[in-house]
Amino acid sequence: MPHEHHHGCGHESNDHDHDHDDAALGYQDNLFQHIDRPNVVAxxxxxxxxDIIKPWHLRLDEAKFLESDADDQLIIRIPFIGTVRLKAILLKAGPGGHTPAKISLFANAPTLDFNDIQDRPATQEIVVPQSRDLGEYAVKTAKFSNVSSITLFIPEAQGEDTTRIYYVGFLGTWTQSKSQPIITVYEAQANLADHEKIQGMDGTWSAPGH
Incomplete structure (x- = not known):
């Protein structure tokens, strides 16, 4: 984990992207190192x-991106290591009509199915302006105060047949796993130690008898 953290201090690309206040605040609150990148699913x-979960110093980079396939709808599920309290989501998308029209955010959603997610009330929706710039969208922190995963649902692009995302990032604070009431302290420790083995943990939490 620390080796990725140090990349953000790179002297080349972290100099004058967004000047002092924005860059300093963003990097300090950036949750990149707490994202379970191997288990991000789209x-x-x-x-x-x-590929769109990038370290802070690559947030403006367009070499790698994620594009929708059959149509312009896209679902991205991003799990965290432990739990986080979200303040804002960062998004770089486009160009032009490939920008999402809006994004529905779902905190701790157990499903990745297109049919289910369209009937599920979103935790919050954000409207995305047609811009290739990096945008910061504040979330209602009270609704995102104990988040172990966040799912992004993009129902449509702004005119083009596909949606393109260059970067997704999160600002907030990491709260580890101490505030999860459903599992015991011992299970929480085991989960953290064996994290790569518990991709389906949402299902196991709701199993009968737990």
Whole structure:
């Protein structure tokens, strides 16, 4: 984990992107190192979903991106290591009509199915302007205060047949796993130690008898 953290201090690309206040605040609150990148999943996607989860100094880079496949709808599920309290989501998309019209955010959603997600009330929706710039969208922190995963549902692009995402990032604070009431302390420790083995943990939490 620390080796990725140090990349953000790179002297080349972290100099004058957004000047002092924005860059300093963003990097300090950036949750990149707490994202479980190997288990980031996308549906109807052409490309590797984890490619858009980039370290801070690559947030403006357009070499890697994720594009929708059969149509302009896209689902991206991003799990965290432990739990986080979200303040904002960062998004770089486009160009032009490939920009999402809006994004529905779902905190701790157990499903990745297009049919289910359209009937599920979103935790919050954000409207995305047609811009290739990096945008910061504040979330209602009270609704995102104990988040172990966040799912992004993009119902449509702004005119083009596909949606393209260059970067997704999150600002907030990491709260580890101490505030999860459903599992015991011992199970929480085991989960953290064996994290790569519990991709389906959402299902196991709701199993009868737990």
């Amino acid at each position: 549906l109807n996607a052409d490309g590797n979903a984890a």
